[in-house]
Each structure stands twice: as C-alpha cells, then as structure tokens.
Amino acid sequence: MNDINGFVLAGGKSSRMGQDKALMELDGKPLVLRTAGILQPFVREVTLLGPKGRYGSLGLPILEDVWPDQGPLAAIGTGLRSSPTAWNIFLACDLPRLSPKFLQLLVERVRTAHSDAVVPRTKDGWQPLSAAYHSRCRIAIEQALHKAKRSIIGVLDIVQVEAITEDEMLNAGLTEEELVNINTPDDWRRIVILPEGGSESS
Numbered sequence: 655m656n657d658i659n660g661f662v663l664a665g666g667k668s669s670r671m672g673q674d675k676a677l678m679e680l681d682g683k684p685l686v687l688r689t690a691g692i693l694q695p696f697v698r699e700v701t702l703l704g705p706k707g708r709y710g711s712l713g714l715p716i717l718e719d720v721w722p723d724q725g726p727l728a729a730i731g732t733g734l735r736s737s738p739t740a741w742n743i744f745l746a747c748d749l750p751r752l753s754p755k756f757l758q759l760l761v762e763r764v765r766t767a768h769s770d771a772v773v774p775r776t777k778d779g780w781q782p783l784s785a786a787y788h789s790r791c792r793i794a795i796e797q798a799l800h801k802a803k804r805s806i807i808g809v810l811d812i813v814q815v816e817a818i819t820e821d822e823m824l825n826a827g828l829t830e831e832e833l834v835n836i837n838t839p840d841d842w843r844r845i846v847i848l849p850e851g852g853s854e855s856s
Contacts, residue, residue, distance in 0.1 A: 660697030664704035746783035770813035
C-alpha cells in the first residue's frame with residue numbers, strides 16, 4: 655500500500671484516565687502499538703503523532719505537533735504537512751475493539767473516493783479519528799488552526815466528506831464498537847475488561 659500513509663495519534667493528555675492511554679496494555683501490548691500494528695498492513699508507513707520524549711522508545715517514526723497543545727486537529731495537520739501521499743489514514747491510539755476488517759473497509763472506500771475525507775458516521779455522529787483525509791484538507795486545517803479553531807468537525811463542515819454509514823459497516827460484518835475509544839477507568843473496565851459488552855455481576 656504505497657499510496658496511503660498511516661498515522662496514530664498518541665499525544666493526548668489522558669487527564670480523565672489518570673494515566674497515559676497510549677501505553678495501557680491490551681493482550682500484553684501498549685494500545686498505541688496495537689493500533690499501529692493493525693494499521694501497518696494497509697499503508698506505506700505508520701507514524702506516531704505525539705511527543706518524542708514519551709514515545710521515542712517504541713520503535714516507530716514520531717512526529718511532534720507543529721502546533722503544540724492544539725488538540726487532534728493539529729496532529730492531523732502535522733501529519734498531512736509531512737506526508738508525501740495524497741491519502742492518509744488517521745487513528746486514535748485508544749481503539750481497543752479496532753480490527754483489520756474496518757481498515758479494509760476504509761481503504762476500499764478511499765480507493766473509490768472523490769472527496770476530501772472518508773469518515774465513519776455512527777449514531778454518535780462523525781468519528782474523525784478513525785478516518786482518511788486527502789492532502790487537500792491541509793489548507794482548511796491550517797486555516798482553522800491559524801484562527802485558533804480546534805474543531806475537527808468544523809473542518810468537516812467545509813471540506814467534501816464521504817460517510818461510511820452504520821449500514822455499510824453492518825454489511826461488512828462490523829459494528830460501531832470498532833470505533834469506541836476509552837477515556838476513563840470505567841470505559842476501560844466496560845470495554846476491555848468485561849467480555850464483549852458484558853456487565854459486572856451484582
């Protein structure tokens with residue numbers, strides 16, 4: 655896959671979790687490396703977006719934000735600024751249910767896309783950190799950042815977006831659980847520790 659680049663966003667503060675989500679282990683592997691490993695077969699190269707001091711020992715290329723402390727939009731802008739490819743996949747690091755099957759669907763949609771972005775849309779709305787962005791998005795993102803606007807959804811409002819719908823995911827044998835991320839210890843317990851959406855016994 656030499657015409658698509660891949661990026662994993664790993665620079666969040668994880669304040670609600672109380673520890674670095676990217677380095678929390680699932681099946682003996684940090685979440686950020688698990689996500690990178692799932693992405694790798696589908697892209698030319700996987701680069702981590704985050705602080706080198708925190709993730710430099712993980713053995714993957716790392717880019718630090720061009721616009722520090724400006725959130726995930728700045729990370730996407732940084733990735734697009736550095737990438738030689740037209741299409742680029744960006745994934746949050748904290749997607750414990752993510753599978754290769756979702757990446758296959760995303761890449762298939764990119765191959766036929768005539769838009770600036772391919773983004774899943776579930777009942778919770780757009781999922782912009784499990785998505786693909788064309789290099790054309792770079793201008794809109796940089797303009798937003800220069801105006802101190804940090805909303806990815808705000809950028810999606812002004813570029814041409816193709817949605818991956820819930821029905822498409824279901825037809826591919828996927829559910830929206832693929833795109834659920836973790837923000838709190840309760841999320842970790844519910845999504846990772848309890849089996850397949852089970853509940854704790856009373």
